Amino acid sequence: xxxxxxxxxxxxxxxxxxxxxxxxxxxxxxxxxxxxxxxxxxxxxxxxxxxxxxxxxxxxxxxxxxxxxxxxxxxxxxxxxxxxxxxxxxxxxxxxxxxxxxxxxxxxxxxxxxxxxxxxxxxxxxxxxxxxxxxxxxxxxxxxxxxxxxxxxxxxxxxxxxxxxxxxxxxxxxxxxxxxxxxxxxxxxxxxxxxxxxxxxxxxxxxxxxxxxxxxxxxxxxxxxxxxxxxxxxxxxxxxxxxxxxxxxxxxxxxxxxxxxxxxxxxxxxxxxxxxxxxxxxxxxxxxxxxxxxxxxxxxxxxxxxxxxxxxxxxxxxxxxxxxxxxxxxxxxxxxxxxxxxxxxxxxxxxxxxxxxxxxxxxxxxxxxxxxxxxxxxxxxxxxxxxxxxxxxxxxxxxxxxxxxxxxxxxxxxxxxxxxxxxxxxxxxxxxxxxxxxxxxxxxx
Amino acid sequence: xxxxxxxxxxxxxxxxxxxxxxxxxxxxxxxxxxxxxxxxxxxxxxxxxxxxxxxxxxxxxxxxxxxxxxxxxxxxxxxxxxxxxxxxxxxxxxxxxxxxxxxxxxxxxxxxxxxxxxxxxxxxxxxxxxxxxxxxxxxxxxxxxxxxxxxxxxxxxxxxxxxxxxxxxxxxxxxxxxxxxxxxxxxxxxxxxxxxxxxxxxxxxxxxxxxxxxxxxx
Numbered sequence: 001x002x003x004x005x006x007x008x009x010x011x012x013x014x015x016x017x018x019x020x021x022x023x024x025x026x027x028x029x030x031x032x033x034x035x036x037x038x039x040x041x042x043x044x045x046x047x048x049x050x051x052x053x054x055x056x057x058x059x060x061x062x063x064x065x066x067x068x069x070x071x072x073x074x075x076x077x078x079x080x081x082x083x084x085x086x087x088x089x090x091x092x093x094x095x096x097x098x099x100x101x102x103x104x105x106x107x108x109x110x111x112x113x114x115x116x117x118x119x120x121x122x123x124x125x126x127x128x129x130x131x132x133x134x135x136x137x138x139x140x141x142x143x144x145x146x147x148x149x150x151x152x153x154x155x156x157x158x159x160x161x162x163x164x165x166x167x168x169x170x171x172x173x174x175x176x177x178x179x180x181x182x183x184x185x186x187x188x189x190x191x192x193x194x195x196x197x198x199x200x201x202x203x204x205x206x207x208x209x210x211x212x213x214x215x216x217x218x219x220x221x222x223x224x225x226x227x228x229x230x231x232x233x234x235x236x237x238x239x240x241x242x243x244x245x246x247x248x249x250x251x252x253x254x255x256x257x258x259x260x261x262x263x264x265x266x267x268x269x270x271x272x273x274x275x276x277x278x279x280x281x282x283x284x285x286x287x288x289x290x291x292x293x294x295x296x297x298x299x300x301x302x303x304x305x306x307x308x309x310x311x312x313x314x315x316x317x318x319x320x321x322x323x324x325x326x327x328x329x330x331x332x333x334x335x336x337x338x339x340x341x342x343x344x345x346x347x348x349x350x351x352x353x354x355x356x357x358x359x360x361x362x363x364x365x366x367x368x369x370x371x372x373x374x375x376x377x378x379x380x381x382x383x384x385x386x387x388x389x390x391x392x393x394x395x396x397x398x399x400x401x402x403x404x405x406x407x408x409x410x411x412x413x414x415x416x417x418x419x420x421x422x423x424x425x426x427x428x429x430x431x432x433x434x435x436x437x438x439x440x441x442x443x444x445x
Numbered sequence: 446x447x448x449x450x451x452x453x454x455x456x457x458x459x460x461x462x463x464x465x466x467x468x469x470x471x472x473x474x475x476x477x478x479x480x481x482x483x484x485x486x487x488x489x490x491x492x493x494x495x496x497x498x499x500x501x502x503x504x505x506x507x508x509x510x511x512x513x514x515x516x517x518x519x520x521x522x523x524x525x526x527x528x529x530x531x532x533x534x535x536x537x538x539x540x541x542x543x544x545x546x547x548x549x550x551x552x553x554x555x556x557x558x559x560x561x562x563x564x565x566x567x568x569x570x571x572x573x574x575x576x577x578x579x580x581x582x583x584x585x586x587x588x589x590x591x592x593x594x595x596x597x598x599x600x601x602x603x604x605x606x607x608x609x610x611x612x613x614x615x616x617x618x619x620x621x622x623x624x625x626x627x628x629x630x631x632x633x634x635x636x637x638x639x640x641x642x643x644x645x646x647x648x649x650x651x652x653x654x655x656x657x658x659x660x661x662x663x
Contacts, residue, residue, distance in 0.1 A: 009571075017506040063548070119598045119628060145598050156546035156599035164599070193546055193599055218548050226548075248551045254504045286501075286555060287645050289627055295501075358598075358628035 004059065004067035009222075012061040012068065013252050016220050019057050020258045023050040031256035036294065036390035037301035037340050039383040044103075044305035051264020051306060052076065060217065060269050064225040071272055079272045085312040087240055087277045089140055089185030091210050094176075096139040096185060098278065100312040103305050103345040106380040113368030114142030116318060116353040117190060119360050120410075121147045126171040126178075128410055130419045131365030133179035137372035137445070138365075140212070141176070142187030142350070143168055147360055156193040164191035165201030186211045187242060195229040202239060212242040215274050219245070219284075220252045220262055223273060231274050242316075243276035249295060250286040256295035256302075259283045263303035271313060278348060279307075280316040288401050289356040291320045292333040294394055300337070301344045301383075308345030317341035319351030319371050322400070324362040324407030326425050329397040330354055331370050331432040336393040338374035339441065343386040349375040354407070361409040366421045366429055374436070377443045385440070392439045449477075450486045453518070457490060458503075460510030462517035469521050479522045487522075491515060491562050498559070499647050505555055512561040519564075535566040537657040540582045541592040542570035543626075544607070547600035552626060555646045556592065563650050576606040583620050589660060590653055593639075595626040604629075605637040612638075621656045625649060 007015075023029070027046040038044055052073065059070035071079075085100040098110045113132035120128050125146060132141045146154060149167045154160035168191050176184050188211045189201035198214075201207055215230045217223055234241050245266035247253045253262040267279045281303060285293045291300065300317055307315055317340075321333030330352070338349050351371040355362040378386060410416060413425045421429070437443055449472055456465035473479055494511045497503045539560055543553050550572040557569045568586055570578060579591050593604045604624050611617045623641040624634050634642035641656060643649040 014506070017504075147598060153602050154599055155602045156597060158546075161599070191599065193597055219551050224548060248505075250498070250501050251505045251551045251555070254506070255501070258504075286552070287499075356627065 002065055002067065004070050006066050007068060009061065009063060009066065012058070013220070015058055016262070017252045017254065019054055020254055020261055023054055023261055024257055026050070029257045029261065031295060031298060033294070035298070036387050036394060037298060037344065037383060038305055039387055041309065044302060044309050047260050047264055047302045048306035048310040050261045051268060051303070054261055054265040055268045058221060060273050061222045062224060063222055069273060076268060076272055080268065080311050080313065083271050083311070083313055084277050085314070087314060089210060089212050089240060090183050091208070092183035094181045094183035095210070098314050098348050100314060101345045101347045102308055104343055104380065104382055105345060108379045109342055109346055109375050110139045110348045111137055111372035111375060112140045112142055112187065112316070112348055112350040113138035113365060113372065114187065115144035115363035116142055116350070116357055118144045118353060118357040118363040119147035120144040121361065122149050122167060122171070124361060124410060124416060126175045127416050127419055128361070128363065129172050129175035130179050131410070131414060132368050133176050133181050133184055134419060135365050135369045135372070137369055137376065140185040140187065141172070143172055143190035144363065145191055157196060161192065161194060161197040162200045165189045165197040166206070169201055169206050188213055190214070195226045195233070198230045199233055202234070202237065209237065209239045211240070212278060213239045215241060215243050215276070217243070217245040217266055217270060219248050221266060221269065235275055240278070241274060241276040242278045242280065243270035243274040244280035244282065245270060246282045246284050248284050248286060249293070256299040259296065259299040260302035260306070263299065264306045267303070267307050267313060267315065278314045278316050280318055280350065282318040282320050288322050288404070289358070290322045290333070290401065291318070292322070292337055292397070293401060294398060297336055297340050297390065297394070301340050304341060304344035304346050314347045315345070316348040316350050317346045318353060320353040320356055322356055323397065323405050324355035324359060325364045325367060325410065325413040326428060327405045327407040328428055328432050329400050329405055330367055330407060331429065332393045332396040334367055334371040335374050335436055335441070336390050336397070338371045339378040339381070339386050339390055339393070342375045342378040343381050343383050355404070359406045361411060362406055364410050364413045364421065364425070366413070366425055370429060373443060373445055374441070376445070377441050389440050450490070453486055454490050457494065457511040457514045458507065460514060462514045465514045465518050466521045469518050473525050479525045482522060487515065487518060495559060495562055495647065495650070505551070505558065508555070508558045508562060512558055515562060536564040537590060537653060538566045538568070538586065538588040539590040539592050539653060540568045540570060540579060540586060540588045541594070542574035542579060543572035543594045544600050544603040545573055545575050546603065547595050547597045548572045549596040552596065553594040556594070556625065556649045559646045559650050560653060565653060576603055576610055579607050580610055580614065580616065584616070588620060590656060591620050591622045592649070593622065593624045595629060598628045601629060601633065604639070608638050621660070623649070623652055623656070
């Protein structure tokens with residue numbers, strides 16, 4: 001962090017771009033538009049080698065010190081070797097254990113439900129969170145962001161962030177309590193954009209060590225003192241660290257194949273630098289802001305298979321669709337991503353950040369239930385069979401990606417007092433489940 | 446399409462500013478009107494490159510290379526023109542940045558680069574930029590447009606702070622303020638009193654062009 005080579009940030013961006021392009025040629029990595037997901041083990045392994053080489057070549061850039069944080073290949077492999085292959089989150093009867101998985105494995109992945117940063121006014125925050133905690137298929141929950149708190153519009157990196165963190169503690173714990181799952185593991189502190197919220201929300205009386213605490217890299221392969229302060233704090237307080245990284249399609253990573261290489265390198269370096277236990281990727285489309293565009297579905301499959309075949313890291317994938325509640329397309333986007341991640345060996349399936357997490361109150365527990373049910377159904381499926389199904393799912397939503405069908409809000413999709421989905425939303429869910437089965441994916445529930 | 450057009454296009458895609466300047470100089474030396482180079486070659490090529498990016502046939506690093514080459518070619522053309530009031534002049538001056546508390550910057554970088562590709566002079570303040578820094582830069586650099594990006598709802602209030610500060614300092618009429626980013630909407634732009642909102646990078650270019658046309662029209 002302080003001792004690496006000093007360089008301008010723009011030069012690091014260029015280095016990423018140049019190195020990725022070189023590695024794509026060296027390892028013969030090309031996006032294949034004809035397939036929905038990678039089904040070739042050798043290709044997946046070449047993605048891993050390319051990602052490992054990118055990690056060892058560029059390291060991670062610290063924007064505060066303007067230095068490259070470099071590690072040798074041996075140091076990186078050692079960190080991967082000693083990373084946990086299972087972790088228990090939550091407490092008591094509500095705890096769950098996430099275990100490493102391989103592509104096509106029969107072990108069911110663990111399911112996380114939540115809005116992942118979608119903006120929610122505080123008066124509805126607890127009800128929205130309860131809609132996830134009530135779902136039996138969901139093993140762990142994760143918060144949304146407050147659009148308002150204490151009747152005000154909060155600002156990050158200000159005293160408001162402390163209040164946000166404590167409002168999150170209060171309202172998520174009460175939602176879990178009301179759902180009868182007081183010890184359910186929670187992804188926290190979702191409202192801690194900076195280190196201020198994390199340090200406050202995980203201090204005395206706040207979120208405990210057995211919840212999973214967020215940190216991340218900034219695209220592409222960058223960190224800063226704020227994020228590293230979170231890491232230092234979480235390591236010293238014995239908290240489970242969940243790290244995410246979202247490469248941008250069309251950015252310095254380039255196309256789908258470059259996104260996959262960056263994703264592999266990012267997961268590897270999150271293990272080395274952020275000392276994380278669980279690792280999420282959610283590559284982002286530059287125009288639709290989702291991760292369900294066909295190029296990104298393919299990139300996720302490549303990166304997940306690469307890491308899950310060559311390490312025992314606890315990988316996670318988040319579904320981030322353009323569609324919102326009470327649309328059929330939302331559920332087909334979930335079906336495509338949850339199937340992709342499950343057959344690619346992902347240990348934990350996360351979602352759903354409906355309407356790409358930017359529309360106020362446009363998330364509900366029902367799409368997270370569906371996302372989890374798809375993961376259960378796809379467990380043990382071959383990648384070859386999954387490939388054909390995912391192509392069918394994509395046909396049903398790709399035409400609307402640029403139209404952003406945000407659907408309806410939680411208040412229209414649910415009875416917000418009883419925290420139950422409306423019959424209309426249940427009918428849409430039932431209709432899509434029937435169609436998914438007709439396509440060939442046998443639902444278990 | 447003339448041979449020079451094809452050669453200039455190749456230079457832009459390869460990031461070869463040296464050859465681009467040399468062939469431009471040779472064209473002008475051979476009697477070609479510098480303004481014809483701008484109108485018949487540079488502008489159509491830049492439009493074509495912008496279209497390619499919107500279809501993701503090329504990526505951000507290609508855009509950056511093209512913008513660097515275009516700037517070198519424009520500088521060369523400018524040296525051959527007697528008057529400053531010409532087509533090679535900047536479309537307008539923009540200060541851009543991601544607002545305080547937010548370190549996401551690739552979307553903002555794409556907007557900045559597309560603006561440069563389309564002839565705007567861009568001052569990029571990076572990410573996590575305090576409201577007052579935008580205003581100081583706008584004053585110092587005499588910009589036309591202040592462009593604010595945010596990917597986080599909890600950073601969006603800092604956009605409102607920029608406008609509040611401009612009003613408080615009596616500078617609101619001097620600059621046009623536009624906003625964008627994942628959770629930002631036209632409704633938000635209206636609510637905070639911004640002059641415009643764009644949904645993506647291509648729209649941002651169109652918005653800046655419209656604003657500059659209005660400013661020039663008085």
